[in-house]
Amino acid sequence: MSDLPRKERITEIETLRGIAFAAVVLQHSIAHYSLVPQAGLQDGIVLALLLMLAKFAVPLFIFITGMVLFYNTRDQLHYGQFMRKRVMDVILPYVVWSLIYFILAPRNWTEFGWQDIPDLALKLVTGKTASHFWYIIMLIQFYALFPLFLRGIRYVYHRYQAKGRMIALLVSGVLFLVLSDQLRNIAGWMEQLQIPVLTDAFTTYADRNFIYFFFYFVLGAAAGLSVQRWNEWIIRLRWVYWLVFITLGLRFIYLLMLEFQQPEGLQIRFYTVSLIRPDMILFLVASIMVMYQLAGKLHQHQVLHWLGWIGGMSYGGYLMHMLVLRYSYIPDEWLYVAWGWNPSVRMIVTWLVALGVSCMLTWLISRLKWGKWIVGVVPKHTQVSKTTVSTRK
Known part of the structure; x- marks a missing residue:
């Protein structure tokens, strides 16, 4: 039992998780309703606006991961114990839900045989059993490589003062922008080299390669190593990041409006906002900075306490929410269409239903003796006003 004093709690963390998970479910609801025949241009505008308001979800989750890992990790990392916890709390529930999605796929009921075992194994390793599991595979890479991130970032943190750390963060951000700009060129080079595993990591599975998401983790690490300074910058730069958020958000909505107008007619799609x-x-x-500021405001004014509870249910909810959404479309087809609701209203109702059901199922399963093997570790008492920093996500 360690006699080191416990660190103060970061009260925004579970609220941020709740916001991020709600945004994930919203994005996937939007993807479904953008394809319904009744969707018109007015629905496209609403869906585009909501999509841009929710686009931060995965980067925010990665930021939270970096922040809580670096905040909680003391001077010495016990890597074996660290990875054992991730295997039990993250990877095992992922495997369970991967098998559930695989079994529930229509063709697997009748056509699956021993010859399909290698295909199943590949899907487990690459996160292909469900469309949203790419994030879990990418998250596992950060866990596996955490000692390297820890050593490198702590080296910069201890060697340089605040100005030097800021320069290092900016340099990593510029490198990240260059990598993203060269995505297609890098894929082309790797395709020519044909290096086993590595070529696939930069081509077929580039969307789950941690390299293309590393800056959000590094940004979270910077925040976790110096929470007070991070909070100061959140206050100091508020006009800058709000201006960027609004300006670029409106620009992307405009680009989406152009993308909707195809020669063959209206097509609501979102390729522009990769x-x-x-x-x-x-x-x-x-x-991320906007949401962090809002999370602090929500806590400060005691508003929307349920976001903290949603944050506590976020991992199990994330694993199951696509399946819940699948069944949430049943009342949409039976009732909402018959009642004459437009696609935007149907989407919002379905989103709220799927979000609520996913969280409730996660909470109920977590109460079972073996529940943690299915939904991970869920806080028994999750409150916005008393949120403990967790390394689970």
Whole structure:
């Protein structure tokens, strides 16, 4: 039992998790309703606006991961114990839900045989059993490489003063922008080299390669190593990141409006707002800072306490929410269409239903003796006013 004093709690963390998870479910709800036949241009505008307001979800989760890991890790990292906890709390529930999604796929009921085992194994390793599991694979890479990040970032932190640390952070940000701008060229080079595993990591599976998301983790690490200074910068730069957030957000909405207008007619699609592009990265970094400020305001004014509870349910909810969404579309087809609701209203209702059901199921499963193997570790008492920093996500 360590006799080191416990660190103060970062009260925004679970609120941020709640915001990020709600945004994930919203994005996937938008993706479904953008394809319904009844969706018109007015729905496209609403969906585009909501999508840009929710686009920060995955980068914010990565930021939270970096922040809590660097905040909680003391002078010495016990890597074996660290990874054992991740295997039990993150990887095992992921495997369980991967098997659930795989089994529930229509063709697997009748056609699966022993010859399909290698295909299943590949899908588990690459996160292909469900469309949203790419994030889990990318998250595991950060866990596996955490000692390298820890050594490098702590070296900069202890060697340089505040100005030097800021320069190092800016340099890593510029490198990140260059990498994202060269995404296609890097994929082309790797395709020519045909290096086993590595080529696939930069081509077929580039969307889950940690290298294309590392800056959000580094930004979280910077915040976790110096929370007070991070909070000062959140206050000091508020006009800058709000201006970037609004300006680039409106620009992306305009670009989406142009993308909707196709020669064959209206098509609501969102290829323009890929996560890996320089201007989107600037927007997402600004979004993270906006959400962090809002999380602090929500806590300060005791508003929306349920976001902290949603944050506590976020990992199990993330794993199951696509399945919950699948069944949430049933009342949409039976009732919402018959009642004459437009697609935007149907989407919002379905989003709230799926969000609530995912969180409730996670809470109920977590109460079971074996629940942590399915939904990970869930706080027994999650409150916004008393949130303990966790390394689970």
